[in-house]
Amino acid sequence: MASASIPVYNRSNNPLENSSSQNASRESLKMEPLAVTLLPGEERVIDKDIMYICPFSGPVKGKVFITNYRLYFKSADADPSVTLNVPLGAIGRVEKMGGASSRGENSYGLDITCKDMRNLRFALKQEGHSRRDIFDILFRYAFPLSHGLLLFAYLSQEKYEENGWSVYKPMEEFRRQGLPTDKWRITFINDSYELCDTYPTILVVPFKATEEDLRKVSTFRSRGRIPVLSWIHRENQAVICRCSQPLVGMSGKRNKDDERYLDVIREANGTAKLTIYDARPSVNAVANKATGGGYEGDDTYQNAELVFLDIHNIHVMRESLKKLKDIVYPNVEESHWLSSLESTHWLEHIKLVLSGAIQVADKISGGNSVVVHCSDGWDRTAQLTSLAMLMLDSHYRTLRGFQVLLEKEWISFGHKFASRIGHGDKNHADQDRSPIFVQFIDCVWQMTKQFPTAFEFNERLLMTILDHLFSCRFGTFLYNCESARDTNEVRSKTVSLWSLVNSDSTSYLNPFYTPESSRVLYPVASMRHLELWVTYYIRWNPRIRQQQSPVEQRYMELLALRDEYLKKLEELQLTDSSPNSSHLSNSSAPNTASPTQHITHLHTPF
Incomplete structure (x- = not known):
């Protein structure tokens, strides 16, 4: 069984201090007595007196504010104060609770299911259909696409110093990898999305393959997603290629062009066998x-050589996360914690994804090229290629490099964010919904725990990414593919999440980061070494708080002490260089040391 982090109870006098402060810091908001500072482009729609049925402290009277971006609740007289700050994009379902004839206190109101591991319940007075207006408004603004409205990203007027849309430039990234070479060329055959409407416009393919070859191969690959290069090893020239499944069918169809094309990939770095990793279970x-x-x-x-990696499909992952939510929200049953966690199979799925990526990275390190696919090549394939690249290439472990990795392997190569997350869509039961990207970010978090000095970015970045995966505040994760983003003018009409991150990059940096350019990371993908990401999955429970590492705490104290010493040193140097200090030093004894000579330099050893 995994060494799951056992939740630690927070015995603070303020049971909601942790969650409310996290909310505030995440949205960078200055709270007002009964309101919240609105984002540029955000408009208030309705205010209403309401009862919040808090699962931790019971019914709380207060006022709810609904804007075109968020639901904000503030308690009226509770001590300590209770606040909720929920982007409407994070709401997956809104239902009416009880009816006009319902009996019992607080039995009439609204049930809200969120995509970020929490549920909300509000009660209203039964007389006069008091919930009708708030239900209609919430339903309309939480699911704008279902009501012919724009997503908030198109209404936002936020401005940042950095333009996040300039983070990823395909040609620059390919040049960084050393492409093109005498074996691999860059093609613009998909410039108008004619070859494959879910692929990016710029692709890297074998030098020997002609444009006509590519067209023939596309007819034999699901959705036209042909094998193309994702990453090349600078020294041994082994490559990671990604694609979708071949269209073999029950009759066992063959395609000579596809067979020859894969052989050309194998020949490009001269190995006897090309390894094909099929992410699916063989059955x-x-x-x-x-x-x-x-x-x-x-x-x-x-x-x-074909290898099946036994990673289950989107439906299995959706049910697994649903089971995980059931055991962590609102209450964690500590007496059966480990068995309950095991029954969700969530960490087991994390293990299989990481294990598959390790196999890909190991094969590449050994000088053998690989082709990775699942069914359509936009879910498990993206998990495997991006995690393997994170293990192999230290550039992707930097703050900006990680952004490039997400833009490249997930966004440009057509992970179906709109279908998997359901941005602005009321159809909560859609079978296309699945936490594939959440699972990937969890895998990245597992790696940062096992290699605490290898990543330039910190946990806050990962949580910010997941928060805005749902929020619809930025255009970064909207739509299913690059062609849809072009059609909807995402780059010109919305702001990138990386604009927010890179305008405040110090908040997302790991103080322990030590650059090591040639190091390949091989995480341990065993259940004994994997943990539940408590800080993310159980963050809404005010009684549970992840304890800070004593080493990290001491390091932060030393950094603060260093800054204090440097400030004093600067002040003394300024004093020493002033005319008055010059006069004093001339009149003093010749052997008297200057103030700066008495400063003890503080070194922070690792």
């Missing part, structure tokens, strides 16, 4: 034949 891959899909058989792809 699922076989079942996909019934719907026209399939996998690369040994008889037809003779110079390839």
Whole structure:
């Protein structure tokens, strides 16, 4: 069983201090007595006296404010004060609770299910249909696309010093990797999204493959997602290629162009076998034949080795996270904590994803090229390629490099963010919803725990990314693919999340970071070494707080002490260089040391 972090109870006198302060810092808001400072472009829609049924401290009277961006609640007379600050994009479902004839106190109101691991319940007076207006407004603004309205990202008027849309430039990233080479070329065949409407416009393909070859291969790959290069090893020239499943079908169809194309990929770095990692369990891959899909058989792809990684599909992951939410919100049952966590299988899925990425990274380090795919190549494939690249390439472990990795492997290569998250869509039961990207960020967090000095960014960055995955405040994660973003003018009409992050980059830096350019990270993907990310999944419970590492706490104290000493040193140097101090030093004894000579320099050893 995993060494899951056992929740620690916070015995603070202020039970909501932790969650409310996190909310405030995350949105950088200055709270007012009964209101909140609005973002540029944010407009208040309705205020209403209401009862919040707090799962931790019971019913709380207060006022709820709904804007075109958020739901904000502030208690009227509770001590300590209770506040809620929920972006409407994080709301997945709004339901009416009780009816006109309901009996019992606080039995009439609204039930709100959120996408960020919490639920909210509000009670209103039964007379006069008092919930009708707030229900209609909340339903309308939480699901704008279902009501012909714009997502808030298109209404926001925020301005930042940094332009986050300039973070990722495909040609610059390929040049950084050392591309093109004599074996790999850059093609613009998809410039108008004609080859594949879910791929980016700029692709890297084998030098020997002609444009006509690419068109022929696209007819035999699901959604036209042909094998293309994601990353190349500078020394041994082994590559990670990504694609979708071949369209083999029940009749076992073959495509000579596809077979030859994979052989050209193998020849590019001169290995005897090309390893194909199929993310699916083998039984699922076989079942996909019934719907026209399939996998690369040994008889037809003779110079390839096929490995199944046993990672389950989007439906299994959705149910797993749902089970996890059930055991962490609102209450954590400590007496059965480990068995309850095990029953969700969440960490087991994390283990399988990490284990698959380790196999990919290890094969590349050994000089062998790989092709990675699942069914359509936009869920498990993105998890595996991006995690393997994070292990292999230290650039992606920097603050800006990680942004490039997400822009490249997830956003430009068509992970279906709109379908998986359901931005602005009221259809909460949509079977396309799945926490694939949340699971990936969890895997990254697991790596940062195992290698605390290897990443330039900190946990706050990962949590900010997940918060704005749902919020619809930025355009970064909107829509399913690059072509849809172009059609909806995301870059010109919305702000990038990286504008926020890079305008305040020091807040997202890891103080322990030590650059090591050639180091390959191999995390331990065993259940004994994986932990539940308590800081994210259980952050809404005010009684539970992750204890800060004593080492980190001491390090921060030393940094503060160093800054204090440097400030004193600067003051003394200024005093020493002033005319008065010059006069004093001339009149003093010749052997008297200057003030700066008495300063003890503080070194912070690791």
